[in-house]
Amino acid sequence: MAKKRNLILTVILLAGLFGLAWYINFETDSYLRRIVNLCMVYAIIGLSMNLTNGFTGQFSLGQAGFMAIGAYAVGIFTVPVSLRPSVFYAAPMHPAIADIHMPLWLALIVGGLCAALVAFLIGAPVLRLRGDYLAVATLGFSEIIRIVITNAQTITNGALGIKDIPPLNDVRYIFAFTAAVFIFITALINTSYGRAFKAIREDEIAAEAMGIDLFKHKSLAFMLSAFFAGIGGGLYAALLGTVDPKNFLFTLTYNFLLIIVLGGMGSITGSMIGSILVTAGLEFLRIFDEPLELFGVAIPLFRPGFRMVIFSVLLMALVLFWRRGIMGTREFTWDKTIAFCKNPFGIFGRKGVDKA
Amino acid sequence: MKKFFSVLLASALAVGMLSGCGGEKKDAAKSDVIKVGVFLPLTGDNAAGGELELRGIKLANKMHPEVLGKKVELVVADNKSDKAEAASVAARLIEKDKVKVIIGTYGSSLAMAAGNIVKENKVPAIGTSCTNPQVTANNDYYFRACFIDxxxxxxxxxxxxxxxxxxxxxxxxxxxxxxxxxxxxxxxxxxxxxxxxxxxxxxxxxxxxxxxxxxxxxxxxxxxxxxxxxxxxxxxxxxxxxxxxxxxxxxxxxxxxxxxxxxxxxxxxxxxxxxxxxxAFDREKASTAEAKKFLDAYVKEYKGEPSALTALAYDAYLIAIDGIKRAGTATDSVKIRDAIAQTKDLEAVTGKTTLDKNGDAIKAAVIKTVKDGKFKYTDFVDVK
Missing domain, CATH: 3.40.50.2300 (Response regulator)
Known part of the structure; x- marks a missing residue:
């Protein structure tokens, strides 16, 4: 009964959100569309990172590299063949791929699969490491991917980057992908695989003793994470219309680390919330970049760049007071929401009990 | 403690919102200004370059504060040296601040990310020092003040x-x-x-x-x-x-x-x-009257030698203003684009500037050599 109700509510919510996406796509300006799109793309990548870091407890920092693979798949295959000579002006494209053109969705999937393949190859040696060592090794691999891209001039146009990717600014398209990724990962987390991931996160030795194949599950999580990061990277490239290797410096990974730490490691809703807070929040804080006059006196602090100071202070504060991120490992559920709606003040009471 | 903190956060946001509203009201009151959008990397990896260019644009705004009898107001926005931000901020300048011409940016990849936005919205943009040929290729709305690689x-x-x-x-x-x-x-x-x-x-x-x-x-x-x-x-x-x-x-x-x-x-x-x-620029070879004005003003304002980046940014502003002047309108961005595309022999700091059919500036280059710890002018290469 409750299950059926929840399912119906979820379907209604999804339909409502899709309607909202439709509205945003046609009725609002390109600035808002861009922010909404960016929030969703960052949420996909944040969620993909959460799968290894949050749910499986493997501290991996390779997301920028996997994104780069997906982004370049889109960059290489979706640029119209007629525009390629002007993009590859320094050295012509390799003849084997010069005439291959794909629609965006196919390029996204190809990019995702390539990223997953690379993750499989990297995973074999690297996933035997734990903790900090794994972080360093994956970071290194993501840099290797970037450097290979920089040097493969005839395939990726090297440091010059690729331009003229057909622009994608359709909120519905990106929403459909985001919804699909969220539904897939939610479903995955509730299968035996998902429970195995969580068991590995809590205690590897105990999980192994329970008969969970550590390596198989870790590489599965790692590959799926790379696959979705590749799709996210591809959407990112299509959204910007251009890619270049400098985009995918390892500092990009920290953006997503920030999103998942802020939202909550091991929370799907947390990734979405984190991504909205970081992307839309930073845009909102632009008011601090604009000059401000109070009583006819210009306040010198309000100048471009000031918002980054405010942002850092807010981040520090958030992390100090919500150590496990905004959601922790909790999720948004209909049961809790309905309980909250029935008794909005109950939440304070419960908290008191928790503390005692 | 948590609750206290939430209240604090909420009030910080509320104050922010109020100050935002205050700003908008004031803007509505003075509709007789022409807004020119500026987007530059003012934080992040390229902040040093962005800052030098902002100086040039501000200086140019000071020297040429008016066009078509209206005051020119700069709307400066930071793109954080990040491509996604560069695209968002270009959209913001167009949609929220309603600018009809944009100046920026340092860094070709940032300019390329904003390229689609200005093309879609038909608002011309003038690059300051983005030298990658791809910036203006296949994009009728991107121009630049610098020469290309x-x-x-x-x-x-x-x-x-x-x-x-x-x-x-x-x-x-x-x-x-x-x-x-x-x-x-x-x-x-x-x-x-x-x-x-x-x-x-x-x-x-x-x-x-x-x-x-x-x-x-x-x-x-x-x-x-x-x-x-x-x-x-x-x-x-x-x-x-x-x-x-x-x-x-x-x-x-x-x-x-x-x-x-x-x-x-x-x-x-x-x-x-x-x-x-x-x-692009050397004071010894500074031939135009504009260059002398620029040098004097720079020394007065910031002291020291202006860099080529500052001069180029100054020129980008001049190209924008000149475009608005010749278009005779500050509200029709397509007309402004057409006027900018026809920029010819504009008296700018880095020499007489003409834009070619790609929207790239055709201008002479200066060769300098390091001598006694200083950059000394050695040669001048004109365009053929």
Whole structure:
């Protein structure tokens, strides 16, 4: 009964959100569309990172590299063949791929699969490491991917980057992908695989003793994470219309680390919330970049760049007071929401009990 | 504690919102201003370059505060040296601040990310120092005040040839689009000039951030070039030249306009003496009346020598204002675009500026050489 109700509510919510996406796509300006799109793309990548870091407890920092693979798949295959000579002006494209053109969705999937393949190859040696060592090794691999891209001039146009990717600014398209990724990962987390991931996160030795194949599950999580990061990277490239290797410096990974730490490691809703807070929040804080006059006196602090100071202070504060991120490992559920709606003040009471 | 903190956060946001509203109200009151959008990297990796360019634009705004009888107001926005932010901020300037012309940015990849936005919304943008040819290619709404990588590479090839070089080694910063572009066109032009593909004896690569170049240099020393062309970032280039001198490699080094910073001389010390580079601006060759005005104003405002970046940003503003003036409207962005596209012989700081059919500035280059710890003017290369 409750299950059926929840399912119906979820379907209604999804339909409502899709309607909202439709509205945003046609009725609002390109600035808002861009922010909404960016929030969703960052949420996909944040969620993909959460799968290894949050749910499986493997501290991996390779997301920028996997994104780069997906982004370049889109960059290489979706640029119209007629525009390629002007993009590859320094050295012509390799003849084997010069005439291959794909629609965006196919390029996204190809990019995702390539990223997953690379993750499989990297995973074999690297996933035997734990903790900090794994972080360093994956970071290194993501840099290797970037450097290979920089040097493969005839395939990726090297440091010059690729331009003229057909622009994608359709909120519905990106929403459909985001919804699909969220539904897939939610479903995955509730299968035996998902429970195995969580068991590995809590205690590897105990999980192994329970008969969970550590390596198989870790590489599965790692590959799926790379696959979705590749799709996210591809959407990112299509959204910007251009890619270049400098985009995918390892500092990009920290953006997503920030999103998942802020939202909550091991929370799907947390990734979405984190991504909205970081992307839309930073845009909102632009008011601090604009000059401000109070009583006819210009306040010198309000100048471009000031918002980054405010942002850092807010981040520090958030992390100090919500150590496990905004959601922790909790999720948004209909049961809790309905309980909250029935008794909005109950939440304070419960908290008191928790503390005692 | 948590609750107290939530209240604090909420009130901070509320104050922010109020100040935002206050600003908007005031703007509505003075609709007689013309807004010009400026987007530059003012934080992040490229902040130094962005800051220099902002100086130029502010200075230009001070010198030319009015067009069509209305005051020009700059709306400055930071793109955080991030491509996604560059695209969002360009959209913000267009949608929220309703600007009809945009100036920016330092960094070609940032300009390319904003390229689609200005094209979609049909608002012209004028790049300050984005030299990658792709910025204006296939985009009718992007222009630029600077010359492009191919031109600069060709200029240096001509300079090397003129000074009697027969064999050249190229060392490029392969992860830098600018360096790769320069090296490629240097190579093409030089091979054409000498008529022999063997005149480029080596093309070596290094990565941004590399510190040790001895392997590359030893290899090149064995091949005995007349000159080394090494476009790249100023820190790496200065280290490269230093290490070359330590290895006993005495041939001159040539580079591009990125070298023109005090840091290049600080890091390289006396080893970079004699290194030559091409750039857009030099005060000795400052021929236009606008350049004299700019120099005087710069010294008064900021002291010291203005960099080429500042001069280019100043020129970008002039191109924008000139476009609005000739279009006779500050509200029709398509008309402004058409006017900017026809910019011809505009009196700018870096010489008379004409935009070609791609929207790139056709202008002369200056060659400078490091002498006694200063960049000294040595040659002038006009466009043919």
């Amino acid at each position: 191919p031109f600069q590479g060709t200029v240096m090839a001509n300079y090397a040839f003129k000074n009697g070089a027969k064999k050249v080694a190229i060392i490029q910063e392969v992860s830098n689009d600018y360096a790769v572009g320069l090296a490629k066109f240097f190579k093409e032009a030089f091979v054409k000039l000498t008529g022999s593909p063997d005149s480029i004896i080596e093309v070596a690569n290094y990565q941004t951030g590399d510190k040790d170049f001895s392997a590359i240099l030893t290899n090149i020393k064995a091949k005995n070039p007349d000159v080394i062309f090494a476009p790249g970032n100023f820190t790496e280039s200065a280290l490269l030249i230093k290490q070359a001198r330590q290895l006993g490699l005495t041939v001159p080094f040539l580079g591009g306009d990125t070298w023109e910073t005090q840091e290049f001389i600080d890091v390289g010390g006396k080893d970079v003496e004699g290194a030559s580079l091409s750039t």
